[in-house]
Amino acid sequence: MMVKKSVQLVICLLSLLTVELCSAANVDEACTGNTDCTVANSECSSGTCKCVGTTHYKSSATVCTPRGAFGGVCVTSIGDSTCLHSLKCTSNTCQCTTPTSEFFDTTDNTCKAKGGFGGVCVTSIGDSTCLYSLKCTSNTCQCTTPANQFFDTSDNTCKAKITLEATCTTGPTDQCLDVNAECKADTNNANKCLCKTTHYKDSNDACVDKIALEATCTPGSTDQCKDTSAECKTDTDTANKCLCKTTHYKDSNDACAAKGGFGGVCVTATGDSTCLYSLKCTTDTCQCATPVSQFFDSTAKTCKPKIALNMECTIETDKPCADPMAVCTQHGSGPNKCMCNSDSYPSSDKCVARKLHNINCMENGHVNECVENAECKKVNNEFKCQCKNGAEENGKCNGVTVITPNFLLTIVCLIVTIVYKIQK
Template sequence: MIYLINFHLIINKTTDIVYIFHIEISNGAPCSETAQCTDTNAYCTENVCNCKAGYFEDATKENSCTVEEGVVGFCPDVRHTCYVENSECINTVCYCLHTHYRVNGEQCVSKKPNGAECTESYQCTDTQAECVDHLCTCKDGLFEDTNTNNATTCKEKYELGSTCSRDILDQCADDNAECRVDAFDTYKCLCKPTHYKIGNKCVPRIVENGECKHGGNEKQCLDTMVCKKVDGVYKCQYENESALGRSCTASTISDGSIDQCTVNDAECREDVDGIIKCLCKTTYYQSSNADCIPRKGLNEICIKNGSNLQCVEGTYCKMVDNEYQCKEEIENALGSSCTASTTNDGFNDQCTVHEAECREDIDGIIKCLCKTTHYQSSNDDCIPRKGLNEICIKNGSNLQCVEGTYCKMVDNVYKCQEEIENALGSSCTASTTNDGFNDQCTVPDAECREDIDGITKCLCKTTYYQSSNGDCIPRKGINELCIKNGSNLQCVDATYCKMVDNVYKCLGEMETYTGNKFTSTTEFSDPNTNCIENMCQCKHGFFKDTDTSICQPKIGLETSCPPKSTDQCADDNAECDKDDSGVFKCGCKTTHYNSNNQCLPRKAENEECDKGGHELQCFDNASCDLVNNVYKCNGANEMLPSLFCMILTILVLLH
């Protein structure tokens, strides 16, 4: 153990006598009195220098005593009183409450909910959230779950087959899974229709003529195709030329048009896109299994998010008593047109929804609308508007709060709050005096001026921008940190917010096509770009060539590619790397293999494989061998190379 000891010396040059008048000792070193301890926030206890309560020994700062996170003072007196609001006394130290964090060393402010702006992860309320791109965000592998108070908590994502909650985004662990209804009308994390399940993973379904596994998952082939043996190799093929969705030739004979389509209750007719296809009869609908199923009648159970045609004409699939049923379309429901009556109560008679009335909408059309004391819910009911301080729904109807109030986060809960007079966005009267514009607007650094729509409002000064909290914040300069998806005005003129080295910064305009800041698709010359969030970005299926800054079509497998660019390969499971000849080409990642120009996941040990298939279809040194009359990836030979090396080494040593 090495301790730092500083000696304060006085040397008498006449006598050459050295006087030691003070010794400073680092933390952890022996001492006899507190005055000897180097750090003013340390004291001598049991003959050792230790940090005081509320401080910790910071090894990164030469063992100095650094104040602990959340400490806003001390409470050594008998009353143990903390004078900072939202703090508490613990062992003579004042800490911010666990629901708050320290600001400027002397203030405790409420921690931030998910989605709120932040600078450090400790500012986030949820312990499973972190500050990413200046927003409190659930950590990887977690999703935001909304509780009864409309606040969100971070929960672990659900595995395939697990029950999930409808209408919540990104809750399934597999990127290619989604929460939808299974065959038993239960919401579960299931592979998307474009993927199928292998083990506990969703992999892409195989396209026509792609190699498939005999006896494998019945959904491994896209659409209505099946895995068939063709020229000694199993491939995804349509069962016949007249499966659902395949083109056919309509016959002029009255019943001949049906003959070509082999699926029961299908017929050859014109689709809505004008193409002649094998389609289910009009009294049937196509199921997810590509069968033709009779359309459901009134009050029969239907599937949420299922086919729009599953209910018979004149009915639609709607939630009734916690289950989805085919119900009649309601005449004079909310939003439907009606005829305003001149009688006192005639307005209400036509509209069947409780607390609705027939009146003129803001678009000038007479409709069935909720009364002004009510608002339209997501279930198309009329709900009484919430009063002051009542709980409201984030991102819900703008009319859910009574007039003069709006839905705002208060103490981690959304409540109806009073509108602030002369707040940002409120109307004001422009003054002719020099300072008169600013006098009416209560928000600091706001002024009363004309907006782009020609209306005079309280707006942030041109050197500031409006934050999500309704404050005016100074606009960021070049290379300063900015917020992803934040205000378009957060960066000063001629700069924009862009990712650089995994951090979003305000950067100057680029001279090349992609990346420039525009307001419409017509302002840039590359035809393969779109204007997204005021940025020119390559269209789907294209990538940005770093040498030319022009969007080029993504590159197919085994085709040369520019190594400096990113995301240049068309297959999501491919990457641009050197091949055996030293040429950069798009090839499947090491976890995948090339099967008919598609990268498929390599098979694990004991998984079934294709005899005579790709040499890399099995992981590592495993091979596709016949095991108990089934071809499987067999790793029995994986020890042979190492055994051969061992024998060779012994032979070399003997000689």
């Protein structure tokens, strides 16, 4: 009886073992639950044993291999599924899609573009997050020593910054060693590191702020004053200051404004200092002190006494003649003299307007006493200016020939005679 029960127990144990063995499943085999999948790191997915997809891949039916992390091992022949985080399997190594221009950010396990010069990088990861061998400092891609280097975009390299007045290349804005210098053309049109317009080169060969108007300066540098129309010179207290040039004056806006030349604009309220050449500012116009008796000599840049009639003069543009009806013109083959203009004639050392038609004149008077095309003739016991065989309009003789009735009759008779002969 005991033997029979022992046999039954063995049969039951074998049955259980058979059921257990029959339910075991490898990768890609059918299953009903995770317990059916006997391969380590596999799971039952939709009735089939699969490697845990987020972390492993199938190496064989009985092996699930961990997927490679960034820089880890993968299997190129199988593909990118052997890498974690959507990395690419290249040459059996898990990498970003474009390793030369991307880096792997471990903070969120993604590939990101490397930063260019001045671009964003990740300091905690390192310089590999920058392009062109740049350094990642404070999450910004920079040259190794920013104070002494600049980034040359022409070849994407960091180079030593350029000293003041040395040759440079237009483009990079920070290539000059002096922070207040910039690459621009000098007086010879050569590109050099020169002080910006707001700065000047001092005795220490450094670019410093230009000096405000009336502030202390040091003689020597010609462009140290902030106002371009100012210069460093001694003031009334023998102190060197940035003061307006002699051609300018300080206006109400504390700026140097150009002084007016002869006939130019000035500021009466400010005074004669707003005019050039010691001219006087009268009603906001630069003039000679006594305009009635003086003229401005544009060659000598000074006011001179006006020139009397028949006296030598130089140029007419300055209107040097004292008589308002006189002009500076050549007298025959001699020198220029102040002579009456064509609308006047000399009388008692002054110019008098020529007389119109039918105005009294002097017998044997000046040849130009009457207007053009008129002469002084006796009319009813008086001498008057009369047009010379011409018409008169508003007192002037325009020189148009007058056709008398007898002359007109003669012309008509001549025409009739010619027509009669032609018809015969």
